Amino acid sequence: MSKNTIPDSETRATAEHAKDLRLWLRMLACTNLIENHVRARLRSDFDITLPRFDLMSQLERSPQGLKMGELSKRMMVTGGNVTGITDQLVREGLVVREDSPKDRRAYIVKLTAEGRKSFRRMAEAHEDWMVGLFSGMSETQRDELYDLLAALKTSAAKAAAKR
Amino acid sequence: MSKNTIPDSETRATAEHAKDLRLWLRMLACTNLIENHVRARLRSDFDITLPRFDLMSQLERSPQGLKMGELSKRMMVTGGNVTGITDQLVREGLVVREDSPKDRRAYIVKLTAEGRKSFRRMAEAHEDWMVGLFSGMSETQRDELYDLLAALKTSAAKAAAKR
DNA sequence: ATGGATATTTGCAGCCTTAAAATATCAAAA
DNA sequence: TTTTGATATTTTAAGGCTGCAAATATCCAT
Numbered sequence: 001m002s003k004n005t006i007p008d009s010e011t012r013a014t015a016e017h018a019k020d021l022r023l024w025l026r027m028l029a030c031t032n033l034i035e036n037h038v039r040a041r042l043r044s045d046f047d048i049t050l051p052r053f054d055l056m057s058q059l060e061r062s063p064q065g066l067k068m069g070e071l072s073k074r075m076m077v078t079g080g081n082v083t084g085i086t087d088q089l090v091r092e093g094l095v096v097r098e099d100s101p102k103d104r105r106a107y108i109v110k111l112t113a114e115g116r117k118s119f120r121r122m123a124e125a126h127e128d129w130m131v132g133l134f135s136g137m138s139e140t141q142r143d144e145l146y147d148l149l150a151a152l153k154t155s156a157a158k159a160a161a162k163r
Numbered sequence: 164m165s166k167n168t169i170p171d172s173e174t175r176a177t178a179e180h181a182k183d184l185r186l187w188l189r190m191l192a193c194t195n196l197i198e199n200h201v202r203a204r205l206r207s208d209f210d211i212t213l214p215r216f217d218l219m220s221q222l223e224r225s226p227q228g229l230k231m232g233e234l235s236k237r238m239m240v241t242g243g244n245v246t247g248i249t250d251q252l253v254r255e256g257l258v259v260r261e262d263s264p265k266d267r268r269a270y271i272v273k274l275t276a277e278g279r280k281s282f283r284r285m286a287e288a289h290e291d292w293m294v295g296l297f298s299g300m301s302e303t304q305r306d307e308l309y310d311l312l313a314a315l316k317t318s319a320a321k322a323a324a325k326r
Numbered sequence: 327a328t329g330g331a332t333a334t335t336t337g338c339a340g341c342c343t344t345a346a347a348a349t350a351t352c353a354a355a356a
Numbered sequence: 357t358t359t360t361g362a363t364a365t366t367t368t369a370a371g372g373c374t375g376c377a378a379a380t381a382t383c384c385a386t
Contacts, residue, residue: 020293023305024197026312030319031194032239034187037323043344051373069333076195078375083335085373105333105382130183132325136318139179141311142186148300148308149189155299156193160200162295206375212341232364241344246366248342268351268364 034133041129046122051075053126055085056111056119059095065110067100094118197296204292209285214238216289218248219274219282222258228273230263257281 039050058074059066068086072079086109089095094115100106111119134142202213221237222229229237235245249272252258257278263269274282297305 017290017294019305019309020297021290023297023309023312024293026309026316027190027194028198030312030316031190033316033319033323035191036239037319049372067333068335072334076199077373079334080336080376081374088372100333103333103383105380107334127180127184130187131180132322133319134183134186134315136321137311137314141314142182144307145311145315146182146186146189148304148311149186149193151300151304152297152308153189153193153196156196156200156296158299159295160196203375214342230364231366235365240342242365243345243367244343251341263364266352266364268349270365 037133038126038129041125042122045125046118048122051077051081051085052089053119053122055082055089056094056115057123059109059111060116060119060123063110065098065108067106067108069106071109089115200296201289201292204288205285208288211285214240214244214248215252216282216285218245218252219257219278220286222272222274223279223282223286226273228261228271230269230271232269234272252278 035050042048042050042053054075055071058071066074068079068082071086072082075082086095086097090097093112095109096112097107097109100108137145198213205211205213205216217238218234221234231242231245231249234249235242238245249258249260253260256275258272259275260270260272263271300308
């Protein structure tokens with residue numbers, strides 16, 4: 001009997017294995033749910049895509065502007081990618097590329113006045129959506145989740161770095 | 164003084180607002196980190212994309228097969244999409260479309276023997292990656308995270324449904 | 327001045343996505 | 357039985373994001 005109540009290390013390892021997978025799948029489902037919702041609303045309400053919103057969001061946090069490479073790093077996408085997204089935003093008059101005074105190879109991307117105004121409006125709505133999406137959780141739960149995600153970020157970053 | 168230590172409801176609401184946003188951004192960062200890692204490894208190790216892997220994963224969990232519409236619902240993507248992904252997998256001999264005996268409009272998609280074999284191999288590696296990515300968290304932390312995500316899923320699903 | 331990094335852009339090819347129109351079939355009402 | 361409205365799926369078309377590799381331009385240390 002005790003042989004079955006206390007799983008051997010092999011069984012135990014497999015069970016832990018499956019648990020991590022379920023954990024990930026649940027997390028992915030949550031994120032997709034929220035992300036899809038946000039994408040849809042950004043499109044329907046503001047006619048903008050998530051990557052473009054993200055880029056503007058990075059710039060808003062760095063009023064002095066960011067180099068393309070910095071954007072690439074922060075957004076975790078390749079450089080060629082940032083070029084395309086930036087092009088589009090420039091076309092729409094929401095951001096500008098300025099020559100870097102220090103480095104003639106580099107551009108510094110900044111929000112335009114209109115871009116800043118536009119972003120603020122979207123960010124406000126975005127925050128409201130978030131409040132709504134998380135409103136079913138208690139403040140304690142949200143705080144705990146926030147802390148656990150910090151632990152996860154550390155763990156995953158470390159593991160992803162190897163290899 | 165006490166005027167500053169106890170924020171009025173306006174300030175408080177704004178602070179809570181910002182917290183939800185930060186929580187989401189952190190969650191998104193975590194998910195992207197893991198997802199990008201998984202995508203990269205699926206591609207480099209098995210030459211497959213995440214959506215295709217996901218579709219096979221759904222089928223593995225439903226050995227009796229699934230209709231296109233069910234796949235669409237479970238994967239949270241549009242129907243036209245499932246068609247494309249399925250086409251590709253059929254071309255590679257990993258899944259088959261069988262006519263539904265009940266409903267002549269519908270197909271039932273199933274893994275082929277090769278598809279099942281192929282998926283099992285990938286799933287094993289996938290699980291190992293997960294174990295690695297979560298290994299920096301204690302079992303307690305992972306359990307807590309799992310439960311909190313359940314709460315989030317409920318909360319977000321409810322909020323997303325409105326509208 | 328030379329050679330090796332660095333910052334970006336470009337072009338390519340693949341994939342995913344939505345949206346709307348087209349097919350085919352089902353199921354129930356008239 | 358015919359009609360009609362819903363359902364299941366595909367097709368088509370247009371738009372965007374993505375990574376990767378090659379091409380440019382510039383920087384910096386030797």
